[in-house]
Amino acid sequence: MSDLLISQQNMPKEAVAQMCQLCRSVEVARLAFEELPDDLQKLVQANVTSSQPAGEVCINCIGVFTRAQQQLQSQPNIFADVDRALPTPLRMDADERFTGRDVTIAFLDSGFYAHKDLTEPISRIVAYHSIFSPEDDPTLLRTADVASWHGMMTSVVAAGNGFLSNSLYRGIAPAANVVLVKIGKTGRIPESSIETGMRWVIENKEKFGIRIVNISAGGDFEQPYLNNALCQTVEEAVKSGLIVVCAVGNAGLAPGHPVLPPASSPAAIAVGGLDDQNSLNRARRGMYRSSYGPTIDGLQKPEVIAPGIWVAAPILPHTPTADEAQLYATLDSASDEELSTILFSQEGVDKDLDEARDLPVPLLRQLITIKLREGNVINEHYKFVDGTSFAAPIVASIVACMLEANPNLTPQQVKRILIDTAERVAGIEVERQGWGVVAPRKAVEMALRMRG
DSSP states (O other): OGGGSOOGGGSOGGGOOSOOTTTOOSSSOEEEGGGSOHHHHHHHHHTOSSSSOOOEEEHHHHHHHHHHHHHHHHSTTTTSSTTSOOOHHHHTTOOTTOOOTTOEEEEEESOOOOOHHHHSSSOOEEEEEETTOSSOOGGGGGOOOTTHHHHHHHHHHHHOOOGGGTTSSOOSOTTOEEEEEEOOSSSOOOHHHHHHHHHHHHHHHHHHTEEEEEEOOOOSSOOOGGGOHHHHHHHHHHHTTOEEEEEOOSOTTSTTOOOOTTTTSTTSEEEEEEEOTTOSOGGGOEEOSOOOOOOTTOOOOOSEEEEOSSEEEEOOSSSHHHHHHHHHHHHHHSOGGGHHHHHHHTTTSOHHHHHHTTSOHHHHHHHHHHHHHHTTBSSSSEEEEOSHHHHHHHHHHHHHHHHHHOTTOOHHHHHHHHHHHOBOOTTOOHHHHTTOBOOHHHHHHHHHHTOO
């Protein structure tokens, strides 16, 4: 299979034709669909929107699908059905030689939980801080409350190692260290709390080796960055060497909802959302409902986009949602004969299933499927989530890999590499997508070239 990863100069003449049927590229050499091995043909054809044979496929897409085929062979259940989320490194075509090792990302969020994808087999949580408490009590990371969920998900989306999924649902930086900074409780996080958290990170970046800050929270209102205290703090952070990655928000379909601080800061890397339909087919890429600029200062925001929907994220343990997911996943994998026994033993978890346990098996199976889809349940440990809150940590994880490849990169160089290597989404306005979809493999390769 590795023989397919060939260079353009070795391509046969017949490989150059009109257009790649997957990514629509007209600038890259191609191979005829019939020249691909049978197993790769099946995977490629499954990602072509037309029922007709795929025609010609460019060498870039062949590389992506070859790696997907290799993952299929090692994890045969990845594509068992359309409800299964693609692992983020696979869908983004990340270079898995780089995992964010020896790089620390700070997360500013409402609250956190010490999820096993961050703590097993060894903990990579190097520090925890709450702006609401004079003493940082790490035992709070073992308390599953409503405020814990969002920060747990953002940190695991970026740096989780997939411990509860046999490494399948891991982030792009599964070896990165994390610093968790609690800046909220429940409801909207005020701008002053974000600023307080940023101040703590600036003061402690040397102590904990922080290189990247992820902020999946928005400010109070639109304001010029020169007059906004949070934006000025972000500018100070970047001048000190920190790379600040911010979510732009999720109001892109509604008028009058611009990009707010801190994402509106000139030095921040503002991230919007991509909807790739949980597919490897780049021709199916579209936009998530991200907020977008220009800002009140006339700046293009976001600069880049990353998956903002169909993202695999952890379920907070010891919650009703976790109990429901456990039940749905157990029922989904059980035999017909086991369904009734399981439902009786789990009475009280789901009212609808309690009332439906005497239904004929086919109808019960339909209800179980509905419950899985309504709950966005992937399995008992993970679910689909959406929002630019999760697009931002994907970009932060890519930055961690870039810094692993080249620790000497400045914040300005990191931003320029992400922009220069981003891939435009055809037919989408520049205002919505900025310079396009982040490309982890290309970004890391450019970081390596700049080393030294």
